[in-house]
Amino acid sequence: MTSRFHTFTAILFTIMVIATVSIPSTVKAEYGDIVINNFSDDAQIRPVIFPHWFHRIRYRCKACHSDLGFQLKAGGNKIDMLKIINGEYCGACHNGQIAWSVENCDMCHSAKPGTPTQVHKSTKQILLSPLEKTK
Ligand code: HEC
Ligand code: HEC
Ligand code: HEC
Numbered sequence: 361m362t363s364r365f366h367t368f369t370a371i372l373f374t375i376m377v378i379a380t381v382s383i384p385s386t387v388k389a390e391y392g393d394i395v396i397n398n399f400s401d402d403a404q405i406r407p408v409i410f411p412h413w414f415h416r417i418r419y420r421c422k423a424c425h426s427d428l429g430f431q432l433k434a435g436g437n438k439i440d441m442l443k444i445i446n447g448e449y450c451g452a453c454h455n456g457q458i459a460w461s462v463e464n465c466d467m468c469h470s471a472k473p474g475t476p477t478q479v480h481k482s483t484k485q486i487l488l489s490p491l492e493k494t495k
Contacts, residue, residue, distance in 0.1 A: 390414075393480040394434045395471050395487060406489050407471040409480075410450075428452050435477035 390413065397407035415424070424430045428449065431437050437449060444451035444462060453459045460467065472489040480487055 391480065391482075393487065395475050395478050395480065396435055396439065397471070397475060397477045398435055398438060399440060400469065400471075401474060405465070406469040406473055407475050407477075408468045409471045409487055410468075412479075434479050 390411065392412050394410040394412050395407050396410055400407040425432055429437075430449065439449045441462070443449055444454070447455060450468065451462065454468075455461055470489060471487050475487060
């Protein structure tokens with residue numbers, strides 16, 4: 361009885377470990393996402409996918425488009441990492457206090473290389489770069 365119980369818990373534990381490991385830790389692309397690629401391709405890093413709706417449901421438009429000075433145009437801001445680290449643009453929140461910090465490169469730089477700056481309008485279009493190939 362006890363040994364069967366132990367076998368069962370061992371199997372259950374294994375399943376839990378596999379389930380945890382196989383949950384993708386990346387973000388998903390969705391309708392309305394904005395791809396920002398003014399500099400990324402040239403810098404040989406994957407373009408940025410900015411999940412607009414994800415942020416819109418959390419913040420007022422004014423927080424970004426007025427207070428933080430984001431222009432209302434995909435690619436309309438010349439964002440670079442120096443500005444972000446200095447607390448401008450994405451860096452106003454992605455600073456390890458309001459939201460996770462800049463060392464999570466892959467969270468932002470997640471688009472397939474070569475994807476032009478755009479507002480993502482189709483759920484059939486694949487934006488995300490398969491991580492295993494680009495690591
Ligand atoms: C919070 C989001 C975010 C994170 C995290 C982030 N970046 Fe960026 N990064 C951006 C955005 C937005 C741009 C502008 C993209 C463009 O216009 O092509 C950018 C641009 C760049 C550029 C090109 C411009 C420049 O500054 O030279 C490089 C290189 C870069 N990132 C490297 C990195 C590396 C390396 C990391 C991790 C240490 C990182 N980024 C983490 C958002 C992020
Ligand atoms: C967390 C910050 C943030 C919030 C909140 C936010 N936006 Fe944005 N928005 C952005 C960024 C970043 C871009 C892309 C700018 C770039 O590519 O440089 C953008 C782009 C846009 C664009 C241009 C899209 C295009 O067609 O080129 C519009 C329109 C827009 N936002 C409207 C809104 C409205 C309306 C709200 C509120 C309901 C809102 N945004 C809330 C950050 C935000
Ligand atoms: C006004 C604050 C704010 C600004 C500005 C901001 N973010 Fe975020 N962002 C957040 C918060 C809060 C989260 C949620 C963090 C968490 O889940 O721990 C988030 C999450 C994300 C995620 C993960 C979405 C997911 O599905 O989990 C990405 C990708 C991201 N931001 C990219 C960006 C980029 C790129 C920029 C600049 C163009 C930016 N953010 C600007 C506050 C901001």
